[in-house]
Amino acid sequence: xxxxxxxxxxxxxxxxxxxxxxxxxxxxxxxxxxxxxxxxxxxxxxxxxxxxxxxxxxxxxxxxxxxxxxxxxxxxxxxxxxxxxxxxxxxxxxxxxxxxxxxxxxxxxxxxxxxxxxxxxxxxxxxxxxxxxxxxxxxxxxxxxxxxxxxxxxxxxxxxxxxxxxxxxxxxxxxxxxxxxxxxxxxxxxxxxxxxxxxxxxxxxxxxxxxxxxxxxxxxxxxxxxxxxxxxxxxxxxxxxxxxxxxxxxxxxxxxxxxxxxxxxxxxxxxxxxxxxxxxx
Numbered sequence: 236x237x238x239x240x241x242x243x244x245x246x247x248x249x250x251x252x253x254x255x256x257x258x259x260x261x262x263x264x265x266x267x268x269x270x271x272x273x274x275x276x277x278x279x280x281x282x283x284x285x286x287x288x289x290x291x292x293x294x295x296x297x298x299x300x301x302x303x304x305x306x307x308x309x310x311x312x313x314x315x316x317x318x319x320x321x322x323x324x325x326x327x328x329x330x331x332x333x334x335x336x337x338x339x340x341x342x343x344x345x346x347x348x349x350x351x352x353x354x355x356x357x358x359x360x361x362x363x364x365x366x367x368x369x370x371x372x373x374x375x376x377x378x379x380x381x382x383x384x385x386x387x388x389x390x391x392x393x394x395x396x397x398x399x400x401x402x403x404x405x406x407x408x409x410x411x412x413x414x415x416x417x418x419x420x421x422x423x424x425x426x427x428x429x430x431x432x433x434x435x436x437x438x439x440x441x442x443x444x445x446x447x448x449x450x451x452x453x454x455x456x457x458x459x460x461x462x463x464x465x466x467x468x469x470x471x472x473x474x475x476x477x478x479x480x481x482x483x484x485x486x487x488x489x490x491x492x493x494x495x496x497x498x499x500x501x502x503x504x505x506x507x508x509x510x511x512x513x514x515x516x
Contacts, residue, residue: 238310241308245276253279253461256505295324298327298331307334322365326366341369364383376423405439424437425451457502
């Protein structure tokens with residue numbers, strides 16, 4: 236039988252990210268997706284302006300109806316959560332649906348490039364921390380990793396041109412491995428190795444540490460973190476290794492970015508991933 240994943244994230248009409256990438260990617264990986272929108276947006280928030288309909292007050296209705304239907308999930312996968320109240324509702328969702336063998340993957344969407352996203356205040360970040368300690372797998376970027384551990388992002392970046400930069404990031408990542416958290420992927424780290432500009436994903440899998448490195452190609456596009464988390468989710472819930480999932484995601488994203496860059500697609504539109512879904516099958 237197909238594995239079942241509750242994908243709890245926003246739905247943006249324009250700009251490929253969140254549920255609009257998670258649903259087709261998980262489906263390509265032979266996973267049945269149960270989407271639960273945390274918000275519905277006219278377009279993702281990287282555009283100059285956007286309309287948002289916060290779904291906080293609707294989450295309990297999904298929880299109630301799915302419980303009545305007797306649905307059981309192999310994995311619960313969370314992304315963008317816009318309010319403290321909503322985090323509380325997701326924690327309740329976990330109390331209802333999480334069984335002993337239910338995997339929880341949290342993509343703790345809070346910031347990037349050393350900055351917290353607009354409207355993500357200290358209280359919301361603290362609430363998201365409560366959710367992350369319940370996770371089996373976390374997929375933060377470096378900024379989010381620093382927010383969750385209380386470590387100064389700029390202090391870490393002082394090591395950027397040092398040989399111990401990745402070692403420092405591993406140290407920060409290990410601080411996330413508390414509570415149930417046993418696996419962490421720190422995504423999208425810019426790193427120079429000699430004359431090569433690389434993107435590195437740091438993988439902490441129990442006591443093991445892996446680095447998945449790839450040359451920087453094309454431009455920077457929104458939604459790639461969502462794509463990586465979705466590919467990792469689909470692989471792990473189907474019993475494959477964490478590093479294997481990250482490697483598949485990186486190859487898939489790189490191929491789509493090459494196409495997107497040639498197509499001169501606006502960065503806010505995300506990457507042309509649709510034609511490469513076959514790489515996940």
